[in-house]
Amino acid sequence: MKKRDIMALPAFFALVGPALIIYLFIIAYPIVYSVALSFSDFNPNRGGSWNFVGLLQYKTMFSDPNFWHALKNNLIVVAVSVFGQIPIGFVLAYILYRKLVKAANFFQTAVFLPHFLSTIVIGILWRRMFEADGPISRLMQITSGDPSAQFDLMLYSDTVMYPIAFALIWIYTGLYMIIFLANLQKINDNLIEAAKIDGASEPQVFFKVIVPMLSGTILVSVILAIAGSLRGFDLIFSITTQGLQRTNAMVLPIFMYQTAFQNYSNEMRFAYGAAISNVIVLISLILIAISKLMSRKTDV
Amino acid sequence: MKHSKMRIALIAVAMLVFFVSTVGAQAASESGAGAGKVVVKAMAYGDNSNQEGVNWVRIVDAFEKANPGIDIDYEMLYDEAYHQKVVARLAAGDVPDFAYMGADARWGAPWKEASQQYDHRDLVDWNYFDQSLIPPMGPNGEIYEIPLGTSNITTVLFMNEKLMKSLGLSAPKTYEDLVAMVPVARAKGIDVITIDGADGWAWGSCVMSTVIARISGDPNWMSKAVAGEYKFTDKAFVDSLAFLQKMVKDGVITSKSVLVDYGANISNYSNGKALFMAQGQWVAGGIENPEVANNTVMMAWPKLPGEPADAAGSVAAAIQVGYGLTKSGASNPTVRDAALKFIEYFYSEPETTQRLRDGAIVAPVLKGYQVPSDLPSIVKQKVALAQRAPNTDVIDAFLSGDANDALNTGMQKIVSGQSTPAQIAALVESLVKR
Structure with a gap:
């Protein structure tokens, strides 16, 4: 190390130190604590000693049908995000970029608008839409002529994710549209003109020119979508009511919350909750690794 | 070059000063040091859009004006947020001195699990509260909180x-x-x-x-x-x-x-x-x-x-929920006395009457309380x-x-x-x- 570099060390530590300390306390410490907790029976609310219980919490989790139900719902949310929000956002961005519609600014604002609203507000708004004799039920009553018709998809575990998927697409598509639009605007118009002169149709321009050029953006969006979907709690919590609806729509973060914070019949509930949260992180890392691998293989 | 080094050093020192002063100020504010006041940490129930929350804020303001030596340092939450925060605070060891709590499987469970329930029988002024209207909450007749009203x-x-x-x-x-x-x-x-x-x-x-x-x-x-x-x-x-x-x-x-x-x-x-x-x-x-x-x-x-x-x-x-001391709060006599003083103020006759009129309680637990004759019809229905x-x-x-x-x-x-x-x-x- 040069003498000049050694002289700069105090300044370096003074600049980086505060942020590093905050990072270690707020991010690193809870992660290490959570991993350690998941291998113990410790209940921080009750106090007492830590006892190492090995993989007990993980074994309990994998034999719990609620875990698999929540994981299935979570994977549906991931699928909706990756195969719903991102493609729709991309197509909308392309339509705006190529000026295939009039009043592009209006549509851009309209699609992005939900992203400005609090997720809790959106959840409550959609809950009102789906309630008994709510707007959607009224629409069904008017169109079917049956005054007793009700929108009841939220009551069944097989159908609850359809309305939630719709709400998810409504909220987040605008975000991906803006990301893609910003990156599309950086593309040199001459490339598209050249493709047109060579006889490329609009779909060919889209798939052969635009998509490959935005492969990096697509990958970043997929990572964002996966991470956001797996930790998503607020929307599903607020769009459902306590009881049957929330049980039907349970995703891993809600399962973790209910286990750790509400299930007093399980004395090891904090350790169990920590195990669930660690698995959420692990699944997230696996899915991100898969998407990176696929993007390399397909060179998207 | 010399200027840029100087600038880096200055920024570094400024950041360090900012960091240390922020952390220090936070610690000082939490301990109440230097203010010369008894700081009582409370966990309240309500929010700014409901009567319960609005009344809490008003009562705390009035109490602190009447008792300048006591600072009620409260956190007010409602519904799910309250239950979640109780568990989080207890698990983190950040125990309030007194709180909105119950004694049953839903409202009392986190306090019981954290061994923070405290028997109030020897502390409460039974000339003020009517013991016959407060049911026993523990196996030996313990009273862990003062219910806002009867059952x-x-x-x-x-x-x-x-x-x-x-x-x-x-x-x-x-x-x-x-x-x-x-x-x-x-x-x-x-x-x-x-x-x-x-x-x-x-x-x-x-x-x-x-x-x-x-x-x-x-x-x-x-x-x-x-x-x-x-x-x-x-x-x-x-x-x-x-x-x-x-x-x-x-x-x-x-x-x-x-x-x-x-x-x-x-x-x-x-x-x-x-x-x-x-x-x-x-x-x-x-x-x-x-x-x-x-x-x-x-x-x-x-x-x-x-x-x-x-x-x-x-x-x-x-048993209705209400405010009660935690074991942690009761362990410090100064804080305990200040908290009890606030609790009595909170349950005072005018405030209890207001609670009755608002429909928040069935009937008061105050000794010798006279039910006003001009209560709304629905409140009379409830009492009956x-x-x-x-x-x-x-x-x-x-x-x-x-x-x-x-x-x-x-x-x-x-x-x-x-x-x-x-x-x-x-x-x-x-x-x-x-």
């Missing part, structure tokens, strides 16, 4: 008397009387009973708690079942669950109830869309249509099919119901965790035709045993 009735039928009269109907004495109202109500395009069936807890607290006591004939069936004296697969419990099915089949409650949430339920009743509303006594202050509120009769559920005579007219009721109706167990005061969740969700499944009573009874029994 909290959770199974009330609110009857819109004016609407009933306009349809030529009178108060039901039996369940069959409710069934007889179905065609009349349907012809008018309204429901007989509205309930917030989308909230799982409403089925347990506001319906099933009275149904199991009535059908079994044992007012303490639930606490005994949790203690192992009864099984949830017993005929009385299965029949009680089947009664929910019967109510839907008979049209007394519609199957769409499972899509109605708390706010919509009160709104439906306030707007005359149902003859009755099933809820707890606390809703009395939330009926915003004065015409409906002034013409509401609060009653116990009528006689149910197969109900033994000695269970007639009973309502499920739990509390005086005449025998009390039975509230389910979630005894049953907690996943067994209680499975029961609440199970009742919603029964009502929406997805499960049978026997299936849900077996599931709850297995979870209680586990």
Whole structure:
């Protein structure tokens, strides 16, 4: 190390130190604590000693049908995000970029608008839409002529994710549209003109020119979508009511919350909750690794 | 170059000073150091949009003005956020000195688990509070909190008397009387009973708690079942669950109830869309249509099919929540005395009367309290119901965790035709045993 570099060390530590300390306390410490907790029976609310219980919490989790139900719902949310929000956002961005519609600014604002609203507000708004004799039920009553018709998809575990998927697409598509639009605007118009002169149709321009050029953006969006979907709690919590609806729509973060914070019949509930949260992180890392691998293989 | 090094050094020093001063200021503010005041950490219940929260802020401001040596350092949260934060604070060791708490399986569980419940019997001024109105909360008669009011009735039928009269109907004495109202109500395009069936807890607290006591004939069936004296697969419990099915089949409650949430339920009743509303006594202050509120009769559920005579007219009721010292708060005499002083101020006669008028409590626990004669009609109804109706167990005061969740969700499944009573009874029994 040069003498000049050694002289700069105090300044370096003074600049980086505060942020590093905050990072270690707020991010690193809870992660290490959570991993350690998941291998113990410790209940921080009750106090007492830590006892190492090995993989007990993980074994309990994998034999719990609620875990698999929540994981299935979570994977549906991931699928909706990756195969719903991102493609729709991309197509909308392309339509705006190529000026295939009039009043592009209006549509851009309209699609992005939900992203400005609090997720809790959106959840409550959609809950009102789906309630008994709510707007959607009224629409069904008017169109079917049956005054007793009700929108009841939220009551069944097989159908609850359809309305939630719709709400998810409504909220987040605008975000991906803006990301893609910003990156599309950086593309040199001459490339598209050249493709047109060579006889490329609009779909060919889209798939052969635009998509490959935005492969990096697509990958970043997929990572964002996966991470956001797996930790998503607020929307599903607020769009459902306590009881049957929330049980039907349970995703891993809600399962973790209910286990750790509400299930007093399980004395090891904090350790169990920590195990669930660690698995959420692990699944997230696996899915991100898969998407990176696929993007390399397909060179998207 | 020299300038840039100087600039880096200055920025670095400035950041360090900022960091140290921020952390230091936070620590100083938390300890109350330097202010010369007794800082009492409190956890309050309410928010800025409800009467409970607005009153709390006003009372704290007035108390601190009257007692400049005491600083009530509070955190106020409501509903789910409150329950979540209690657990988080206790787990983190950030125990408030006094808090809004209960003593049962729902409101008391986190405090009990953290060993923060504190027996108030030797601390409370029994010339101020009426001990005979505060039930024992622990195995040896301990009192862990001062309830805001006497027992909290959770199974009330609110009857819109004016609407009933306009349809030529009178108060039901039996369940069959409710069934007889179905065609009349349907012809008018309204429901007989509205309930917030989308909230799982409403089925347990506001319906099933009275149904199991009535059908079994044992007012303490639930606490005994949790203690192992009864099984949830017993005929009385299965029949009680089947009664929910019967109510839907008979049209007394519609199957769409499972899509109605708390706010919509009160709104439906306030707007005359149902003859009755099933809820707890606390809703009395939330009926915003004065015409409906002034013409509401609060009653116990009528006689149910197969109900033994000695269970007639009973309502499920739990010990009301209130404010209490934590063990941590009680360990410091200065803080303890300051907290107790605030608690007495909070429960003072004018504040208690306001709470009574707001419909937040059934009746005060103050010694020698004279009930004002000019109370709103619905509040008088509530007091009268509390005086005449025998009390039975509230389910979630005894049953907690996943067994209680499975029961609440199970009742919603029964009502929406997805499960049978026997299936849900077996599931709850297995979870209680586990």
